[in-house]
Amino acid sequence: MLNNKISKAVRLAIAFGAASSAVLASTAVSAEENTEEVERIQITGSKIKRIAATAPTPVVVIGRVELENAGVSNVNDFLSEMPAAEVGLSPENSNNYIYANGLNTTDLRGLGSSRTLVLVNGRRFIGGSAGDNTVDLNNIATSMIERIEISTGGASAVYGADAVAGVVNIITRKSFDGIEIDAATTRPFEGGGEQTFGSLVFGKEFDGGGFIFNYDFADQKQMAKKDKSWWYDNPVSFVPNPDNRSGEDGVPAEIKYEGRKHYGLYDESSEFTLGGKRWTFDENKNLREFDIGSGYLPSDPTAGTYRYYPGEYKDGIEEGLDEFFRTPLTRHTFNLAGNYEINENHKLTFDTIYSISEAFGQGSPVFWRTGDIVIRKDNAFIKDDLRQLMEENNAESISLRRLGDDFGSRKYNQDRTTFRTSIGLDGYIDDNWSYSTYFQHSRLQQDTSWHGEVLIDNFQNALDAVVRNGEIVCAQRDDDGNVVGSIFGCSPINVLGAPGHSQETIDYISTVATAEHGATQTSFGATITGDVYELPAGPIGTAFSFEWRRDSAYETPGTGIRKGLVFGNSGLAYSGAVNVKEYATEVIIPLIADHEWAQELNLELAYRYMDYSSTGGDSAYKVGLTYQLNDDIRFRATKAESVRAPNVNELYSAAGTQYWSYGRFDQCAADEIANTDDKYRDNVVKNCAAAGIPDGWMPSQQWLDSGSIEGKLGGNNQLDNEVSSDVVFGFVYTPTSIEGFDITVDYWSFEIENAIENYDYGELQRNCYRADSLDNPFCGFITRGANNEVTSFFQTSLNAAEEKKSGVDIESVYDFETSIGEFGVKLTATYVENYEINQTGNPIDLLVKTGEQDHMRWRGRLNTSYEYGDFRAVLVANYRHSTVDERNGWNIEQHNYNDIPSYTTFDLSMNYRVLENVDLRFGIQNMFDRTPPRHPLAFEDTSWYDPIGRRATVGVNIKL
Structure with missing residues (x-):
């Protein structure tokens, strides 16, 4: 009966993705029934081989059938629907991530993809982006997956760093006999986003071994926002409320707005203000007034001019014109795996994965702001109507704003090639002890190219077009601004109207910026398992493991980026590596068996010591308890401490140019202090004074008007490991009176200290001056110059944050047969009890975000x-x-759409x-x-x- 019950539970797990917790109670049978030997296997969450039913922590199992039922070509499409997991990155949300568009990553518990460890056959897989350990699931062929096991909480002691939120272990097919062909297509009823999928699997099984070969192809077309009528015809956004008069009148500052609106600045034909009017150019490059139809949308009169206008698109920018809902992605994945029995006690295994993917993101063309394009009065392309306007207004030059559609939209092409090969030797030392060893090596090549980019100096040269010796040339001027010659090789550009440039001009100004990234991962591991002592309740099971791993990464930007020649892009090359040695021990101690009040009581202990070349020594542990009360109910609990080590990119990435474009914000400015929350104002005043900034200080108008602040973005080699305290406890109820039914309930909690977070300029400013003193981690990354004005900043990652998240998982399966067929019902749900984050560690900065959109109560x-x-x-x-946008301090004064x-x-x-x-x-x-x-x-x-x-x-x- 024991084997039958296990078989039944496993069948359910494969058919409906049931948790192996559904299996846990299935071994609760009487001693008389336990007459057949049950094979011990290794399950995710432990390296000790055991009967699957004795797992100490919840393990969700997703089988091939459920993946097929879902009709997905990428495993992340399925994982994102699991209540305990969230989307990290996907083609639907990574369009604007320059180095990450097209990636598919999962995120257990919503704690961040970097805190979810993805394994393939129990072994680590190289990260999907150079320098990052987060695995790109595009590299895992769906048709090769046998099952997926998800274990949440307490996994660092077993698998090492990055397993803070848990482990996703993808088990692939080891052999196959025959040929399997699969083809599918998905077609949306409206718009783009079509998908095509095909796979070929063939293999051979023979005495003592077998092999399997696989090829997967997946092509996912782009889906632009304008492809969807529900978005394009009647979008929803927000606008300033014209009825708002103050922050204390009970009237929201912003209100919901339905309908299309267009940005009434910039234009692909250029736009400027002169003589109190706005001007642009018609299709013949003649001057005309800028057209925004019936006028701008009304705004809060205290907030300045509002820049959007409704109705039919006229001049300016059509909102969302170049934006995607889904970035295009093409994948080719090749797999070869096999096994060979050297003899009855030793087996050799191998697998190789080769994956190619291509994706691109798309953004708007280059924006030329006020001051970027200055046209002198002697410009050769100025027509009489514009010249007359300039003379009437005594203007020696005009400053244009322009949507730089001259060179097309900016596209970020990503070509990724991933190679991984692994060989393993497994077997038995004697009747009691077994071993498992492996060696693997992986490489990632990541090539990025930016199309539609502009060489800054060449563009400025081409703008200054003058007539010299009867020809239009690029002016060479002396210090007084007089034309003294022409610039050799320069091709002038006319921006006084719509794009219509010669190929020579386009070739001179436009460029394709490039960057090459790469990563390698080499690892070796060995595990020995066996029983060391026989207790009255059973043998003490043990596992001893050693693992060595080296992760390295590099970045080599193209010449244009390294020298800062490309508009908005500059960066330096870097390379870095992290080595780690890990030693781990697991012990399972059976305390009680076959007692009237305890059919089974087991204690599990695990400890891992990790020695990193970057952060030194650290450790993780786990203490677990499983208690089988009777045939119907089992309890389990785990207390663990997990770690996440900073990755190569967080530690060593080179400093690249970063802009803060949300106004010239300065926390010490008098107007900012006046608007600062009361709980911070005293600290801000004190700290600004301690920094030598006088009371009532305001930055110069020139500083305020000068556009974005330029800073740097890079790694921090002083980072330390994150530490998480994890708790999981719950029960499994499988009533013997209802065949095919079970329910599991588990409470989980994570408390992360020393959390690694990246801080932008605004966060650095606020966290620096709102702290108790200037002696804090943030102030050192802001540099001030003359008149106390900020001259630069350095955006990086710091060990300064704290996070806490807790909740409950519920899962129930009911499978029953009738005369008209078999029925199955499976309910999986996650409830978030609490989520809070503190970005500085100071109690005053604690934010409780439970129930907000990213941390909704129920899924x-x-x-x-x-x-x-x-x-x-x-x-x-x-x-x-249902959720809220903001839980911390929201009130009706802010907006009416919480x-x-x-x-x-x-x-x-x-x-x-x-x-x-x-x-x-x-x-x-x-x-x-x-x-x-x-x-x-x-x-x-x-x-x-x-x-x-x-x-x-x-x-x-x-x-x-």
């Missing part, structure tokens, strides 16, 4: 299935609870075996075409909501 997934003969249908409902409604989508999939070896499948995702909530702060959120809409998937699987 749930209901999976219902029906199977009859060769037909199977699955209906899945994904639910996200509440965000709940969000539910439904997916239907069907599979029918038309022939013995041919399966057809059909699916409808987002059946009811649910768009993101019509809310200013959720309408474009592609991490939590589905922008693609209703789409159909059709696929076929053929086995030969």
Whole structure:
């Protein structure tokens, strides 16, 4: 009966992605029934081989069938719907991440992808971006996945750093006999975003071994915002409230706005102000007044001029014209794996992965701000109408704003190549002791190119066009501004109107900026497991492990970026590496067995010591307890301490140019002090005075008007490890009176200290001067010069933050058979009890963010299935609870759109075996075409909501 119950639970886990916690109670049978030997296996969360039912921590198992039912071509598309996981990066939210667009990463507990350890067959995988340990799931072929095991909490002691939130262990197929072909396509009912998927698997099994080869191809087309009528025809945003008069009148400063609006500054034909009017140029480059239809939207009269106008698009910028909801992504993945039995006690395994992916993000063209384009009165391209206007206003020059569509949109191409090879030797030393060893090496090559970029000096040279010897040339001037010659090789540009430049001019000014990144990971590991002593309740199981790993990364920017020749881009080359040696021990001690009040009571201990070349020695531990009361109920609890070591990029990345473009903010300015929250004002006044800044000081108007502040962004080699205290406890209830039913409930808690966070200029300013004194981690990254004005800043990562998150996981499975077929129901839900973050560690800065959009109270997934003969249908409902935008101090004075409604989508999939070896499948995702909530702060959120809409998937699987 024992084997039958385990088989039943495993079948459920594979069919519905049930937690192995559903398996835990299934071994609670009487001694009389336990007459057959049960094989011990290794399960995620431990390196000790044991009966699967004795897992001390929750382990969710997702099988191949459930992945097929979901109709996904990338495993991250499925993981993002699991209530305990969130999207880190995906093609839906990474369009504007220059080095990360197209990545697919998962994020357990919403604690950050860098705190989720992704393994492949129990071994680490190289990071998806050079210098970062976060794994890109694009490299994992879906058709090679056997199952996925997810263990949350307490995993650092078993697997090392980065497993703070838990482990995602992807188990791949080891061998296969035959040929399998799979093809599928997904087509949205509206707009772009089409997907095509195909795979080929073939292999051979023979006495003593076997092999499997796989090729996966996936092509995902881009989806522009303008492709979706719900966004383009009637978007939702916010605007200043014209009825607001003060911060104490009960009237919100901002209000929800529905409908299209256009930015009434800049234009691809250029735009400027002169003589009290706004001007641009028509298609013939003649001067005309700037057109914003019926005028700007009204605004709060205390907030200055509002820059948007409604209605039909006229001049300026059409909002969202160059933006994506989904970045295009093409993937090719090759796998070769196999195993060979040297003899009955020793087996050799190997696997190799080679993956190629290409993605690109797209942003708006270059923006030329006031002061960037200055046209002198002697410019050769000035027509009589503009010359006359300048003479009437005694203007020797004009300053243009321009949307630089002259060279097209800026696109960030990402070409990534990943190679990983691993070889392992596993076997038995004797009847009691077994071993497992491996060696693996991985490489990542990441090439980035920026199209539509501009060489700054060449552009400025080309702007100054004059007539010399009857030809239009680029002026060479003396110190007094007199033309004394022409610049050799320069091709003049006319920006007094729409783009229409010669190829010679485009070639002279435009460029493709490049950067090359690379990373390697080499590791070796060995584990010995066995029983050391027989107690009355059973043997003491142990595992002893050693692992060595080296992660290295480098960046080599192209010449234009290294020398600062490209508009808005500059950076230096760097290389760095981190080595680590890790020693780990696990012990399982059976305390009680077959007692009237305890069928089973086990204690699990784990300890790992890590010696990093970057941060020195550190350790992690885990203490776990499992208690089987009777056939129906089992309790479990784990207390652990986990760590995350800073990655190569956080430690050693070179300083690149960074701009703070949100106004010339200075916390010590008199007007900023006056608007500072009361709880900080005294500290700000005290600290600004201690920094030598006089009371009532204001930056010069020239400083305020000079645009963005230029600073640097880079690594910090003084970083230390993060430390997390983790607690998980819960129970599994499997009533023997209801066959096929179980429910698990687990409480979890994480407290992260010394948390690594990246701080921008505004955060550095506020955290520096709002602290108790200037002796804090932030002030040293701000540099002041003459008149106490900020001249530069350095944006980097610091060990200054604290995070706490806790909640409850609930999972229930009910599977039953009837005369008309088999039915299955699985409910998975996560409740967030509390999430709080403190970016400085000072008690006054604590923010409780429970229930906000990124940390919503409830997430749930209901999976219902029906199977009859060769037909199977699955209906899945994904639910996200209603949230708020801001929990900390929100009041009606700020805005009138704090509440965000709940969000539910439904997916239907069907599979029918038309022939013995041919399966057809059909699916409808987002059946009811649910768009993101019509809310200013959720309408474009592609991490939590589905922008693609209703789409159909059709696929076929053929086995030969």
